Amino acid sequence: MFGLTSAQALALTTAQLLGMSTLQVVAISSNAFLALSTDQIAAFSTTQVRGFSNSQVSALTSNQAVALSTAQVQTFTSKAIAALATDAFSSFTTAQIGALINGQIIALTTAQIDSLSTSQFASLSSSAIQGFTTAQVRALTTDLLASLTTQQIRTFSTAQLLALTTAEIVAFRTSQIAALATSQALSLTSGQVAALTTNQFAALTTAAITALSSARIRALSSEQVQALSTFQIATLTSQQISGLSSDSIAGFGTAQVAALTTAQFIGLSASQASALSSAHVVALSSAQVNVLNSAQFKALSTLDISVIGTASLSVLTSKQLQGIQTDQVAAITTAQIVALTTKALRSFSSKSISAITSVQASALTTAQLVGLTSSQFRSLSTDAFNALTTLQINVLGSDQVLGLTTAQVTSLTTAQTLALSTAALRAISTLNIAALGSDEAAAFSTTQVAVFNSAQVAAISTLNLTVLKTAQVAAFTTLALISLTTKQVAVFTSDQAAALSTGQVVALSMSQIPAISTLNLSVLSTVQIGVFNTAQIRALTSAQGAALGAAQVGALSTAQVLALETSDLRAILPSSFASITTVQILVFNTGQLAALTTAQIVALTTEQIPLLTTKQIVSFTPEQFAAMELEDIATLTTGQARALRTNVLSALTTAEIPALTTAAFAAFSTLQFRAFSTAQVASFASAEVAALTTTQLYCFHTTQVAALSDSQLSGLSDAYLSALRHSS
Numbered sequence: 001m002f003g004l005t006s007a008q009a010l011a012l013t014t015a016q017l018l019g020m021s022t023l024q025v026v027a028i029s030s031n032a033f034l035a036l037s038t039d040q041i042a043a044f045s046t047t048q049v050r051g052f053s054n055s056q057v058s059a060l061t062s063n064q065a066v067a068l069s070t071a072q073v074q075t076f077t078s079k080a081i082a083a084l085a086t087d088a089f090s091s092f093t094t095a096q097i098g099a100l101i102n103g104q105i106i107a108l109t110t111a112q113i114d115s116l117s118t119s120q121f122a123s124l125s126s127s128a129i130q131g132f133t134t135a136q137v138r139a140l141t142t143d144l145l146a147s148l149t150t151q152q153i154r155t156f157s158t159a160q161l162l163a164l165t166t167a168e169i170v171a172f173r174t175s176q177i178a179a180l181a182t183s184q185a186l187s188l189t190s191g192q193v194a195a196l197t198t199n200q201f202a203a204l205t206t207a208a209i210t211a212l213s214s215a216r217i218r219a220l221s222s223e224q225v226q227a228l229s230t231f232q233i234a235t236l237t238s239q240q241i242s243g244l245s246s247d248s249i250a251g252f253g254t255a256q257v258a259a260l261t262t263a264q265f266i267g268l269s270a271s272q273a274s275a276l277s278s279a280h281v282v283a284l285s286s287a288q289v290n291v292l293n294s295a296q297f298k299a300l301s302t303l304d305i306s307v308i309g310t311a312s313l314s315v316l317t318s319k320q321l322q323g324i325q326t327d328q329v330a331a332i333t334t335a336q337i338v339a340l341t342t343k344a345l346r347s348f349s350s351k352s353i354s355a356i357t358s359v360q361a362s363a364l365t366t367a368q369l370v371g372l373t374s375s376q377f378r379s380l381s382t383d384a385f386n387a388l389t390t391l392q393i394n395v396l397g398s399d400q401v402l403g404l405t406t407a408q409v410t411s412l413t414t415a416q417t418l419a420l421s422t423a424a425l426r427a428i429s430t431l432n433i434a435a436l437g438s439d440e441a442a443a444f445s446t447t448q449v450a451v452f453n454s455a456q457v458a459a460i461s462t463l464n465l466t467v468l469k470t471a472q473v474a475a476f477t478t479l480a481l482i483s484l485t486t487k488q489v490a491v492f493t494s495d496q497a498a499a500l501s502t503g504q505v506v507a508l509s510m511s512q513i514p515a516i517s518t519l520n521l522s523v524l525s526t527v528q529i530g531v532f533n534t535a536q537i538r539a540l541t542s543a544q545g546a547a548l549g550a551a552q553v554g555a556l557s558t559a560q561v562l563a564l565e566t567s568d569l570r571a572i573l574p575s576s577f578a579s580i581t582t583v584q585i586l587v588f589n590t591g592q593l594a595a596l597t598t599a600q601i602v603a604l605t606t607e608q609i610p611l612l613t614t615k616q617i618v619s620f621t622p623e624q625f626a627a628m629e630l631e632d633i634a635t636l637t638t639g640q641a642r643a644l645r646t647n648v649l650s651a652l653t654t655a656e657i658p659a660l661t662t663a664a665f666a667a668f669s670t671l672q673f674r675a676f677s678t679a680q681v682a683s684f685a686s687a688e689v690a691a692l693t694t695t696q697l698y699c700f701h702t703t704q705v706a707a708l709s710d711s712q713l714s715g716l717s718d719a720y721l722s723a724l725r726h727s728s
Contacts, residue, residue, distance in 0.1 A: 004028060006035030014043035022051030030059040038067030046075040054083040062091035070099035078107030090115035094123035105131030110139045118147030126155040134163035142171030150179030158187040166195035174203035186211040190219035198227035206235040214243030222251030230259035238267035246275040254283035262291045274299035278307045290315040294323035302331035310339035318347030326355035334363035342371030350379035358387035366395040374403030382411040390419035398427035406435040414443035422451040430459035438467045446475035454483030462491040470499035478507035486515035494523045502531040513539035518547035526555035534563035545571035554579035558587040566595035578603040582611050590619030598627030609635045614643035622651030630659040638667035646675035654683035662691040670699035678707035690715035694723040 004012075009032035017025075017040055025048045033056045041064045049072040057080045065088035073096045076084075081104045089112045097120045105128045113136060121144045129152045132140075137160045145168050153176045161184055169192050177200045185208030193201075193216045201224040209232050217240045225248040228236075233256045241264040249272045257280040265288045273296035281304040289312035297320050305328045313336050321344050329352050337345075337360045345368050353376045361384035369392050377400040385408045393416045401424040409432040417440045420428075425448050433456045441464035449472045457480040465488050473496045481504050489512045497520035505528045508516075513536050521544050529552045537560045545568035553576045556564075561584045569592050577600045585608045593616050601624045609632045617640045625648050633656045641664035649672055657665075657680055665688040673696055681704045689712045697720055705724050713721065 004032045006032050009033070010035045010037060010040070012036075012040065014040060017043050018045060018048075020048065022048055026051050026053050026056070028056065030055050034059045034061065034064075036064065038063055041067045042069060042072075044072065046071050050075040050077065052076070052080055054079055057081075057083040058085055060084065060088045062087050065089065065091050066093060066096075068096060070095055073099045074101055074104075076104060078103050082107040082109055082112075084112065086111045086115045090117070090120075092120065094120055097121070098123040098125055098128075100124065100128045102127050102131035105129075105136075106133055108136065110136070113139060113144070114141060116144065118143055122147040122149055122152070124152065126151055129155045130157060130160075132160060134159055137163040138165060138168075140168060142168060145171045146173055146176070148176060150175060153179040154181055154184070156184060158184070161187050161192075162189060164192065166191060169195045170197060170200070172200060174199050177201075177203040178205060180204065180208055182207045182211045185209070186213070188212075188216065190216045194219040194221060194224075196224060198223045202227035202229065202232070204232075206232050210235050210237055210240070212240065214239055217243040218245060220244070220248060222247045224248075226251045226253060226256075228256065230255050233259040234261055234264075236264065238264050242267040242269060242272070244272065246271050250275040250277065252276075252280060254279050258283045258285065258288075260288065262287050266291045266293070268296055270295040270299040273297075274301065276300065276304060278303045280304075282307045282309070284308070284312060286312045286315050289313070290317070292316075292320050294320055297321065298323035298325060298328075300328065302327050305331045306333055306336070308336065310335055313339040314341065316340065316344050318343050320344075321347045322349070324348060324352050326352060329353075329355035329360075330357055332360060334360060338363055338365060338368075340368070342368050346371050346373065346376070348376065350375055353377075353379040354381055356380060356384050358383045361385070362387045362389055362392070364388075364392065366392060369400075370395055370397060372400065374399045378403040378405055378408070380408065382407050386411040386413065386416075388416065390415050393419040393424075394421055396421070396424045398423050401425075402427040402429060404428070404432060406432055410435050410437055410440075412436075412440050414439055417443040418445060418448075420448065422448065425451050426453060426456075428456065430455050433459040434461055436461070436464055438464050441465075442467045442469065442472075444468075444472060446471050449475040450477060452476070452480050454480055457481070458483040458485055458488070460488065462487055466491050466493055466496075468496065470495050474499045474501055474504070476504065478503055482507050482509050482512065484512060486511055489515035490517055492517070492520050494520050497521075498523045498525065498528075500524075500528060502528060506531045506533060506536075508536060510535060510539045514541050514544070516544065518543050522547045522549055522552075524552065526551050530555050530557065530560075532560060534559055537563040537568075538565055540565070540568050542567045542571040545569065546573055548572055548576050550576045550579035553577060554581055554584075556584060558584060562587050562589065562592075564592065566592055570595050570597050570600070572600065574599040574603040578605075580604075580608070582608055585611060586613070588616060590615060593619040594621055594624075596624060598624060601627045602629055604628075604632060606631050606635045610637050610640070612640065614639055617643050618645060620648060622648050626651045626653060626656070628656065630656060633659040634661060636660060636664045638663050641665070641667045642669060642672075644668075644672065646672055649675045650677060650680070652680060654679055657683045658685040658688070660688065662687050666691040666693070666696070668696070670696055673699055674701060674704075676704065678703050681707040682709065682712075684708070684712055686712050686715050689713070692720070694720055697723040700724060 009028060025044070041060075049068070057076070065084065073092070081100075086109075089108075097116065105124075129148075145164075153172075177196070182205070185204060193212065196204075201220070209228070217236075222245075225244060233252075241260070249268070257276065273292070278301075281300065286309070289308060297316075321340075329348070337356075353372070358381075361380065369388075377396075401420070409428065441460065449468075457476060473492075489508075497516065505524070529548075537556075545564070553572060561580075574597075580603075585604075593612075601620075609628075617636075625644075633652075641660065649668070657676075662685075665684075681700075689708070697716075708724075713724075716724070
């Protein structure tokens with residue numbers, strides 16, 4: 001058999017061929033084997049085919065190879081398969097290719113595999129596919145890979161999938177990618193996953209996508225992530241979402257962002273949150289915004305902040321807003337700030353509060369303002385504070401006002417000042433009261449002024465005190481008024497002083513009374529002066545005494561007159577003193593009378609002099625008597641004359657003595673007459689001398705008698721002259 005020629009071999013019948021043993025078949029030369037017809041080749045049994053030598057197999061022509069049945073093909077050993085010429089192998093029908101078994105597939109050469117058409121390759125059985133080695137897989141052309149059915153794809157082992165190059169991965173159709181089982185998708189390397197086109201990645205099943213590790217997710221391109229459907233996005237685990245790069249997050253479509261579950265959203269890192277665009281933020285639901293943590297919220301850009309919906313902002317918690325930045329605060333719109341809950345706003349740090357703009361401040365609701373702590377309120381900028389409406393100012397609590405800075409208080413407008421509630425006013429610190437501007441001070445209503453406490457009133461600057469309206473001053477409570485310092489009292493304007501009520505006047509302390517300026521004292525009404533108590537009268541200074549006007553002096557009660565210090569009394573101007581009434585004169589004590597100036601003595605009227613008691617007359621000094629006007633001297637009563645001390649009489653002028661009435665003159669005692677000087681005696685009026693008794697004449701000493709003139713003596717009788725001679 002070995003010596004068969006090609007012609008002989010061709011002449012063999014199918015029966016003869018089937019009758020050959022495997023050894024005889026193997027003995028056929030390659031040339032003779034090459035001459036066999038397709039029918040002859042098809043006639044070999046599977047046992048005979050299994051016995052084909054490698055040289056015989058390699059000699060098979062394309063036509064001969066096509067003639068092999070699927071059963072014959074399956075009997076080829078791995079070596080025989082490998083020995084097939086590329087042309088012969090590539091001529092296999094899809095049925096023959098589909099008949100290849102696992103062991104045969106492993107033996108295929110790269111050339112053989114590459115020679116296959118896409119239809120042939122697609123005809124491989126699933127078990128055959130599993131037979132490909134990683135080297136064979138790596139050698140597959142992209143066209144061949146693309147021809148695989150979804151069923152074939154599902155048979156790929158992990159090792160085979162890992163052997164695929166990125167170019168091969170990219171060659172897969174989306175239907176093939178979609179056919180990958182979850183376990184297969186999970187076996188893909190980060191590089192392979194990253195190589196998937198956007199359409200391929202989007203074609204992965206949700207189960208496959210959710211099975212991807214964080215490392216593989218992190219390797220995804222932004223384009224791949226963008227290709228995910230909202231359903232796929234929603235199925236990603238929180239761990240996978242947190243594994244996405246910031247660029248991937250930035251590449252999300254608004255629908256994808258909106259598709260994120262709250263659980264996924266919670267998992268976003270601060271850097272991922274910062275990658276969200278304003279369009280993304282607009283797409284966020286209230287539920288998503290509600291789960292933002294403080295780090296995520298802090299990472300949002302100012303533009304992001306400005307586009308958050310009011311409904312979303314209204315659900316933000318204080319914990320979320322704890323980390324809000326100053327630039328973020330400044331980016332909040334008025335509509336947004338109004339949407340914040342009082343609790344959320346209360347969570348703002350003092351630094352964050354300081355970033356609130358004037359426009360935002362004016363938009364705050366009264367409930368939001370009331371909810372701010374005193375330290376937060378203190379942190380408002382002066383511009384923001386100055387922008388608050390009167391309605392907003394009116395609702396401020398005492399704790400908030402107490403914490404105001406001096407700069408805030410001094411920035412108050414007159415309208416804002418007027419809007420402060422009485423409770424708020426009571427809480428203004430003395431430091432801030434002292435810092436108020438004059439416009440602010442002048443703006444307070446009488447109702448507001450009436451609630452100032454003692455410490456606050458004492459803290460009002462002297463400048464501000466001078467600008468207060470008379471109605472404001474009149475509104476001070478007596479407790480508040482008595483807290484005024486002497487410096488404050490001293491700067492009162494005359495209008496303010498004149499506006500004080502009698503209740504306020506009587507409340508002035510002993511230290512405040514001396515501080516009243518002389519001008520202010522002079523403008524006080526007689527009613528105001530009239531309510532001074534005796535202690536206040538005693539507290540008057542000499543300068544104040546000099547400032548008292550005639551009407552004021554005349555209005556003093558007898559108790560007030562009696563309370564006047566001698567120094568104050570002496571200071572009263574003669575023109576004012578002249579208004580002293582007869583009732584007032586009667587209560588002057590001896591010390592007061594003795595203290596009167598000569599000018600004041602001159603101011604006494606002829607009606608007042610006769611009313612003085614002998615005790616009062618006795619208190620007059622020689623100088624005071626010497627200053628009396630002649631008409632006043634002429635009013636001295638006999639009782640007053642009799643009470644005059646000798647030193648006072650000796651001080652009478654030669655003009656005053658003749659002014660005495662004859663009755664008053666005749667009332668002098670002998671001791672009083674002996675006190676007259678010769679000059680005074682010489683001034684006696686003839687009528688006065690004529691009125692003397694012999695007893696009085698008898699007491700004259702010789703020098704006094706010698707001083708009498710003939711005209712003075714001309715009216716005396718012999719008996720009186722005899723008395724004079726006897727006295728001498």
